[in-house]
Amino acid sequence: MKFINYLESIAGIEIFPLISLLVFSLFFIALIFYVIKADKKYIEHMQQIPFEQESQNK
Amino acid sequence: MEQEKFYYDNKIVKLFAYATIFWGLIGMTVGLLAALQLVFPALNFNWAPTTFGRVRPVHTNAVIFAFVGNGIFTGVYYSLQRLCKARMFSDKLSKIHFWGWQLIIVFAALTLFAGFTTSKEYAELEWPLDIAITLIWVVFGWNMFGTILQRRERHLYVAIWFYIATFVTVAVLHIVNSLEIPVSFLKSYSLYAGVQDALVQWWYGHNAVAFFLTTPYLGLMYYFIPKAAERPVYSYRLSIIHFWALIFLYIWAGPHHLLYTALPDWAQSLGVVFSIMLLAPSWGGMINGLLTLRGAWDKVRESVELKFLVVAVTAYGMATFEGPMLSLKNVNAIAHYTDWIVAHVHVGALGWNGFLTFGMLYWLYPKLFGRALYSQKLANFHFWIATIGILFYAIPMYWAGFTQSLMWKEFTAEGFLKYPNFLETVTKLAPLYALRSLGGVLYLAGFVVMIYNLIKTAQLGQPVTDEEAYAAPLTKEYLPHSKDHWHRVIERKPIQMLVWSLVVILIGGIIEMVPTFLIQSNVPTIASVKPYTPLELQGRDIYVREGCYTCHSQMIRPFRSETERYGEYSKAGEFVYDHPFQWGSKRTGPDLARIGGKYPDSWHFNHMEDPTTMSPGSIMPAYPWLIDDVLDVNSTPAKIRVMQTLGVPYPAGFDQIAVKHLTEQATKISQGLKKDGIEVKEDSEIIALIAYLQRLGTDIKAEKTAQN
Numbered sequence: 001m002k003f004i005n006y007l008e009s010i011a012g013i014e015i016f017p018l019i020s021l022l023v024f025s026l027f028f029i030a031l032i033f034y035v036i037k038a039d040k041k042y043i044e045h046m047q048q049i050p051f052e053q054e055s056q057n058k
Numbered sequence: 059m060e061q062e063k064f065y066y067d068n069k070i071v072k073l074f075a076y077a078t079i080f081w082g083l084i085g086m087t088v089g090l091l092a093a094l095q096l097v098f099p100a101l102n103f104n105w106a107p108t109t110f111g112r113v114r115p116v117h118t119n120a121v122i123f124a125f126v127g128n129g130i131f132t133g134v135y136y137s138l139q140r141l142c143k144a145r146m147f148s149d150k151l152s153k154i155h156f157w158g159w160q161l162i163i164v165f166a167a168l169t170l171f172a173g174f175t176t177s178k179e180y181a182e183l184e185w186p187l188d189i190a191i192t193l194i195w196v197v198f199g200w201n202m203f204g205t206i207l208q209r210r211e212r213h214l215y216v217a218i219w220f221y222i223a224t225f226v227t228v229a230v231l232h233i234v235n236s237l238e239i240p241v242s243f244l245k246s247y248s249l250y251a252g253v254q255d256a257l258v259q260w261w262y263g264h265n266a267v268a269f270f271l272t273t274p275y276l277g278l279m280y281y282f283i284p285k286a287a288e289r290p291v292y293s294y295r296l297s298i299i300h301f302w303a304l305i306f307l308y309i310w311a312g313p314h315h316l317l318y319t320a321l322p323d324w325a326q327s328l329g330v331v332f333s334i335m336l337l338a339p340s341w342g343g344m345i346n347g348l349l350t351l352r353g354a355w356d357k358v359r360e361s362v363e364l365k366f367l368v369v370a371v372t373a374y375g376m377a378t379f380e381g382p383m384l385s386l387k388n389v390n391a392i393a394h395y396t397d398w399i400v401a402h403v404h405v406g407a408l409g410w411n412g413f414l415t416f417g418m419l420y421w422l423y424p425k426l427f428g429r430a431l432y433s434q435k436l437a438n439f440h441f442w443i444a445t446i447g448i449l450f451y452a453i454p455m456y457w458a459g460f461t462q463s464l465m466w467k468e469f470t471a472e473g474f475l476k477y478p479n480f481l482e483t484v485t486k487l488a489p490l491y492a493l494r495s496l497g498g499v500l501y502l503a504g505f506v507v508m509i510y511n512l513i514k515t516a517q518l519g520q521p522v523t524d525e526e527a528y529a530a531p532l533t534k535e536y537l538p539h540s541k542d543h544w545h546r547v548i549e550r551k552p553i554q555m556l557v558w559s560l561v562v563i564l565i566g567g568i569i570e571m572v573p574t575f576l577i578q579s580n581v582p583t584i585a586s587v588k589p590y591t592p593l594e595l596q597g598r599d600i601y602v603r604e605g606c607y608t609c610h611s612q613m614i615r616p617f618r619s620e621t622e623r624y625g626e627y628s629k630a631g632e633f634v635y636d637h638p639f640q641w642g643s644k645r646t647g648p649d650l651a652r653i654g655g656k657y658p659d660s661w662h663f664n665h666m667e668d669p670t671t672m673s674p675g676s677i678m679p680a681y682p683w684l685i686d687d688v689l690d691v692n693s694t695p696a697k698i699r700v701m702q703t704l705g706v707p708y709p710a711g712f713d714q715i716a717v718k719h720l721t722e723q724a725t726k727i728s729q730g731l732k733k734d735g736i737e738v739k740e741d742s743e744i745i746a747l748i749a750y751l752q753r754l755g756t757d758i759k760a761e762k763t764a765q766n
Contacts (some may be wrong), residue, residue, distance in 0.1 A: 045214070
């Protein structure tokens with residue numbers, strides 16, 4: 001059975017999961033950064049969107 | 059600021075709500091039938107369309123795409139209009155979307171009952187329906203983006219982000235997983251084979267859960283919970299993190315469905331790591347939903363819709379905690395192929411999707427019909443009976459899962475399997491299956507009560523078909539400043555959202571799949587693994603048609619308990635000609651990867667005619683029609699040609715002599731059966747099926763004999 005060799009023959013495949021992890025970590029850190037420095041007024045406005053039509057209509 | 063008068067289209071919301079209720083009733087009833095078939099095999103009715111192998115895909119497809127699908131559209135069509143302060147882009151597109159989707163469902167049910175299936179779970183529909191789904195999905199997207207582009211609210215609320223991600227990801231998943239080459243009008247072969255097919259299928263399968271059952275419903279959660287609780291979402295910042303982290307991570311987790319299989323190890327590890335990480339955004343979302351009720355928990359006592367919504371989000375939390383745990387290899391080794399998984403998905407389906415839909419409908423109906431709900435009492439009854447139903451469903455299934463798994467793995471002091479007969483581990487579960495059916499009955503009873511309550515509400519109310527609303531148009535606000543600039547930014551934003559969602563989900567898919575595909579040329583095809591003979595290929599298609607994969611796996615994991623029971627564990631190289639793969643995901647019956655040569659042909663004949671003659675107490679349906687029905691040999695050349703296109707190395711011109719080859723092999727088998735006193739026509743379907751079953755897993759045995 002050569003299945004094991006077949007796996008070993010993929011050069012540097014171990015790096016793939018690591019790249020994945022790194023890509024996500026960077027993405028996540030950038031996201032946290034963005035969220036923390038997001039404008040408070042903007043956040044408040046966004047939260048209220050589902051309720052706006054009532055206040056305008058009724 | 060001048061206000062514009064416009065009307066929300068409530069009619070389309072109502073239509074989708076009716077469809078949700080109608081298909082929910084059908085899908086759950088079919089599910090109950092499937093559950094009862096495992097307790098009373100007579101309920102397979104000895105008729106092909108009502109056997110478990112066909113009923114189960116009808117149940118899963120009906121619940122996912124008909125019940126939840128219409129539930130999604132109900133909620134999206136209601137909330138999108140309000141969040142955008144605009145009527146749906148086009149009434150015509152709404153109508154095409156609605157009727158197109160219902161037609162697809164009808165044809166899906168008909169073809170699945172008739173045995174036309176690709177056998178890829180939750181993607182069983184054949185290629186013409188795949189194309190129809192794509193077209194209708196585009197109509198949905200077109201209508202949604204049209205609405206977004208003419209909105210009167212500058213910013214896109216987080217619910218809309220989830221809708222956009224759902225639209226784009228489902229499109230990608232559906233197209234990639236459905237790539238197949240047609241053989242005839244309702245038959246096709248998957249473009250991928252074996253390991254690749256499995257990887258693509260579970261990348262799809264897992265993300266069907268993620269982007270059809272989860273993200274659109276999270277969008278609904280972010281709209282309907284604040285509305286029902288009358289307070290804004292707990293943390294909008296958290297919802298931004300929730301959204302991006304969730305769609306980024308979800309797409310990677312597919313391989314956790316294939317742990318300990320012949321899938322390359324690194325891909326398995328990748329799936330595990332990302333599945334564990336997925337816990338964080340999932341729980342972030344759950345916490346965000348539940349904490350929206352902070353300081354308003356007293357409302358839950360009075361409002362039945364909030365009760366449903368709270369339990370829905372709690373069930374989401376439980377299922378998304380359990381998911382990452384199940385993806386741990388040591389837990390997966392116990393849970394995979396057992397009823398534990400069935401319990402897990404039903405906590406999600408009955409609790410999360412079901413209860414969120416119910417909560418939404420109870421909240422929506424009074425709005426759509428301009429009167430209070432007909433009966434709070436009945437709604438509360440529904441809540442309690444459905445909750446008890448879930449418990450009666452889930453607990454016996456967890457119990458069954460543990461029981462069966464432990465029985466599979468138990469060895470005697472002498473080192474032999476304690477339960478060498480697989481059937482023992484099945485008959486033991488009968489009382490638990492009965493209890494689970496009771497759970498289903500309770501849940502369904504609650505559903506029926508809801509239907510009555512909603513119909514009464516509709517009858518007594520006045521439908522509000524076109525709801526009047528006022529809002530200032532967007533562009534005018536920015537006209538004085540810099541018209542062009544703002545206008546473009548506003549319009550581009552949803553498109554940017556679409557593009558970014560696409561990028562984020564593609565990263566995962568590409569890193570996961572590209573290496574596995576590139577290695578294809580490196581897979582050392584095991585020398586003794588040969589393409590199926592024409593008769594075996596026809597037999598395999600019967601195996602697919604009857605949905606054997608719903609109960610039988612073809613993947614022996616490298617555990618002693620499995621190699622002792624079934625034989626040598628499965629290798630990637632054994633599946634290179636399997637278009638599509640048949641690894642399965644549940645063992646209600648034993649694994650069949652090495653069934654070939656284990657029993658004589660006559661055993662298979664008798665077993666298919668009536669399983670209880672060979673295995674007393676078996677709950678497998680009987681397949682007597684396979685003996686009477688004549689095999690359609692005329693399709694053989696076309697099938698061989700498609701296989702050649704897919705790279706299966708049949709010699710050139712083999713399609714011309716395939717039927718002759720097939721007949722010879724069939725004659726041999728039927729003569730063999732005759733010796734055992736079984737008279738059967740050599741062109742009957744059962745001969746082809748026996749040929750296929752006797753071939754399974756024997757290629758490697760041949761190699762071993764050669765080496766010895």
